[in-house]
Amino acid sequence: MKTLTAFGALALSAAFTTPSSALEKVTFGTNWLAQAEHGGFYQAVADGTYEACGLEVSIVSGGPQVNNRALMLAGKMEFIMGGNMLQPFSAAEQNIPIVVVASLFQKEPQVIISHPDQGFDTWESLKGAKLFLGENGFQSFYKWMMGEYGFTAEQRQPYTFNPAPFLADKKSAQQGYITSEPFAIEREGGFKPNLFLLADYGFDTYSTTIETMQATIDTSPELVQCFVDGSILGWVNYLYGDNSAANALIRTDNPDMTDAQIAFSIEQLKKFGIVDSGDSETLGIGAMTDARHTSFYDKMVAAGVAPGGLDISKIYTLDFVNKGVGLELKKKLTGL
Incomplete structure (x- = not known):
């Protein structure tokens, strides 16, 4: 199996191919329906980057009725997309040998969204707003917001992932992903909302991670390296190159996804x-x-979100990242 560190440039053209009979089949499970936030992985499938080092990668979408994490634990797939680091902390607590091998997002896209010109145009002013928050958010990032910045439990109103209550109440704010909810709010509300990215205020989790089992690392480190390198190059090409083929695959896997939503997400x-x-x-x-x-x-x-005393060194490794993969390709594509 070849490594993409050496063959990165060739992976982006049709000039380098591997006979299909020699490809090792790998399954990657995402954490939601296909969307631009998964674009780099689809890009690496579409342009042959994974194939360049010997992998035939199948992407299996997640969703409300799908548990790809359980499927990986059962040996049904080699890799999954993690949301942030909270689930790996839980795995460490339960001694489940899941390992994060890369983080494709440096910032989690979680935001608090408010109406403009209603007195909630700064982070500090949000402490006076009604906040629509889902239960998972209330039990995770909002606990951090309360402890770190003085937000209160009394501000919280249940969020059903419908923007209608927020749109109807100009003195409210709501949670969302910077790539998703603002698009719907702009279209339905006819205004650009204020966006407060939690990562910019200290919620410094890694996001859109690649997770695998420790056994996969132990037995097939070259396979892990190939998938990580291929995914990195896929993201470089998706952001800075021609992503039309990847977007076509996304729309095939998720017919409800629109070109406008994809374009907005990439921009964000x-x-x-x-x-x-x-x-x-x-x-x-x-x-x-x-x-x-x-x-x-x-x-x-x-x-109070995670228990103390965990050995978090067991749930991630730096062995497969930080090698500068994709930096030269980025220069070539951007001219910078």
Whole structure:
């Protein structure tokens, strides 16, 4: 099996092919229905990047009735897409040997959204707003917001993932993903909302991670490296190159996805540095550091979200990232 560190440029053209009979089949489960937030993985399938080092990758969509994490634990797939680091903390608590091998998002896309010109145009002013929050958000990032910034439980109103209550109450705010809910709000409400990205206020979890089992790392490290490198190159090409083939695959897997939503999501990913900012600018997309992992874990312990005393070194490894993969390709595509 070839590594994409050496063959990255060739992976982006049809000039380099591997006979299909020689490809090793790999299944990757996402955490939701196909969308632009999964674009780099679809890109690596569409342009042959995974094939360039010997992998035939099948992407299996997640969704409300799908548990790809359980399927990986049962040996039905090699890799899954994680949301953020909270689930790996839970795995560590339960001694489940799941390992994060890369983080394709440097920032989690979670935001608080408010109406403009209603007295809630700053982060501090949000402490006076009614906040529509789902239960998962209330039990995770909002606990951090309460402990770190003084938000209160009394502000919280249940969020049903319908923007109608927020649109009807100009003195309210709601949770959302920067790539998704603002698009619907702009279309339905006819205004651009204020967006407060939690990552920019210290919620420094890694997001859109690649997770695998420790046994896969032990027995097939070259396979893991190939999938990680291919995914990184896929994201570089998706953000900075021709992503039309990847978007076609996304629409095939999720027929409800529109071109307008995809375009908006890509714009937001770039504008807010979700994929490519900070460490990834020098270490390559997918970058992780011990310091960031420790910082987020300590914050979650302080907020009462995660238990103390976990050995979080068991739930991630830096062995497959921080190698500068994709940096030269990015220069070529952007001219910078």
